[in-house]
Amino acid sequence: MAKKSVREALRLDEVDLSTLDPAGRPIGPRNKKEAAADLAVTGAELDGLQEALYAENSRAVLLVLQGMDTSGKGGVVSHVVGLVNPQGVRIASFKKPTPAERRQHFLTRIRKVLPEKGRIGAFDRSHYEDVLVPKVEKLLTASEIRARYREINAFEQELADSGVTVIKCFLHISPEVQKERLIARLDDPKKHWKYNPADIDVRSKWSKYQDAYTQALKNCADTPWYAVPADRKWYRNWAVSRLLLETMRAMDPKFPPPAYDIEAEKARLISNDPLR
Amino acid sequence: MAKKSVREALRLDEVDLSTLDPAGRPIGPRNKKEAAADLAVTGAELDGLQEALYAENSRAVLLVLQGMDTSGKGGVVSHVVGLVNPQGVRIASFKKPTPAERRQHFLTRIRKVLPEKGRIGAFDRSHYEDVLVPKVEKLLTASEIRARYREINAFEQELADSGVTVIKCFLHISPEVQKERLIARLDDPKKHWKYNPADIDVRSKWSKYQDAYTQALKNCADTPWYAVPADRKWYRNWAVSRLLLETMRAMDPKFPPPAYDIEAEKARLISNDPLR
Numbered sequence: 001m002a003k004k005s006v007r008e009a010l011r012l013d014e015v016d017l018s019t020l021d022p023a024g025r026p027i028g029p030r031n032k033k034e035a036a037a038d039l040a041v042t043g044a045e046l047d048g049l050q051e052a053l054y055a056e057n058s059r060a061v062l063l064v065l066q067g068m069d070t071s072g073k074g075g076v077v078s079h080v081v082g083l084v085n086p087q088g089v090r091i092a093s094f095k096k097p098t099p100a101e102r103r104q105h106f107l108t109r110i111r112k113v114l115p116e117k118g119r120i121g122a123f124d125r126s127h128y129e130d131v132l133v134p135k136v137e138k139l140l141t142a143s144e145i146r147a148r149y150r151e152i153n154a155f156e157q158e159l160a161d162s163g164v165t166v167i168k169c170f171l172h173i174s175p176e177v178q179k180e181r182l183i184a185r186l187d188d189p190k191k192h193w194k195y196n197p198a199d200i201d202v203r204s205k206w207s208k209y210q211d212a213y214t215q216a217l218k219n220c221a222d223t224p225w226y227a228v229p230a231d232r233k234w235y236r237n238w239a240v241s242r243l244l245l246e247t248m249r250a251m252d253p254k255f256p257p258p259a260y261d262i263e264a265e266k267a268r269l270i271s272n273d274p275l276r
Numbered sequence: 277m278a279k280k281s282v283r284e285a286l287r288l289d290e291v292d293l294s295t296l297d298p299a300g301r302p303i304g305p306r307n308k309k310e311a312a313a314d315l316a317v318t319g320a321e322l323d324g325l326q327e328a329l330y331a332e333n334s335r336a337v338l339l340v341l342q343g344m345d346t347s348g349k350g351g352v353v354s355h356v357v358g359l360v361n362p363q364g365v366r367i368a369s370f371k372k373p374t375p376a377e378r379r380q381h382f383l384t385r386i387r388k389v390l391p392e393k394g395r396i397g398a399f400d401r402s403h404y405e406d407v408l409v410p411k412v413e414k415l416l417t418a419s420e421i422r423a424r425y426r427e428i429n430a431f432e433q434e435l436a437d438s439g440v441t442v443i444k445c446f447l448h449i450s451p452e453v454q455k456e457r458l459i460a461r462l463d464d465p466k467k468h469w470k471y472n473p474a475d476i477d478v479r480s481k482w483s484k485y486q487d488a489y490t491q492a493l494k495n496c497a498d499t500p501w502y503a504v505p506a507d508r509k510w511y512r513n514w515a516v517s518r519l520l521l522e523t524m525r526a527m528d529p530k531f532p533p534p535a536y537d538i539e540a541e542k543a544r545l546i547s548n549d550p551l552r
Contacts, residue, residue, distance in 0.1 A: 130488075
């Protein structure tokens, strides 16, 4: 295998979801055990990179997680974002907009929870819901949706300009695996709370959602999308962890130099001893 | 050893900091290895309790971390709060109030970042800074500080009444160990950003801060304080993890029953197959 990066391997250039295998493993570990070992090593490196990003205090990362129900957005937050110090993390999840939110520009609620400098943000759903649902449910005209695509491209460019590196992941799951996971939720009393009868209404519009995703991913591609095969949880977590790792390695955050004189501070520390 | 709980063992009843050993191990593991094994088991149980708390969506936990510089407030966030799913966590850290914050009631900025229902909140410093610093720096009169003690007691009672269980931890460190840790920060380029020359000014007022803590802990004791010996990092992390565990076990969060008919949903899931 050529030494390709995960970002190269998963980057979505031509958006044709029908050719993408949700159970694929285009790069990386061949089984769960290899993936787990890799994830532990990645976690340690990510933890160090995050501390430097935090100390540097000038840039941020934003992981945007999109995908159908049960594709594992929450799982990625738990297993990938959970690898680093929670102090440096900002997680936001977006549900159906409230009436108050609908009276504002659709990006307003998104802007409110952007990661601060030095932080890794994670969005469980995002501004993409505001072009997916209106398209499937015909809540906006085609021209209104195209306007939103343009606004999203401009918004993501603005983020890049302000030092926020956005990593957009489409967690690609098959309808068969979604069905298994929904049944698993119904079969386990500890998972009943995760199940919502409305999930089936959305599921019944599967191909409409795939079309809406295709349009959104094609039209909002100024910042690249990564297609993450999500039928295997271990592969999904591994892939997102590597996308985050490669991105942060490229950002190469640096611990800032001290803004004080080290030797003078040592001398003060000794002479100002409160125990004397 | 009697089967005492960690909450009983560390609960601060008579506040006399001079009798508390910052390197003590009043209960629990005798060494780092035992503590690490214990922490892993605790982490798994905490993760399950947190998921139930999140699913239940009616109560919250708030871990208040106070202590002198280098006592390990950030370390507890990383190593204890980091044990659970970051989705269910809300972390806030409080620095010196800004001019805008000083124009508001001192509890206003605190109220803004309280954990939502279902969450575990962690405060790295807290409203206690607003009685400690004013006392040491003589920014408020004795009567004004007493008024704040009363307001804090009322505020914490209000939290309890609204379903937020507050766990207040005083991370007790010795000035000798603080000195070692400050020197370590000066000796490691990756830690220079954590060092602030103003830390030495605070350190030089060590006994005044111990007095201010004594008064604050005594006067704001309606919600109990736990004194966590913090000279050993492994003991500190172990102790806080157990305080959190025992508290959450006592809260006993429950996964809610489904608000739908399980069999009917299974039937819908099969009949609404988008693949047909």
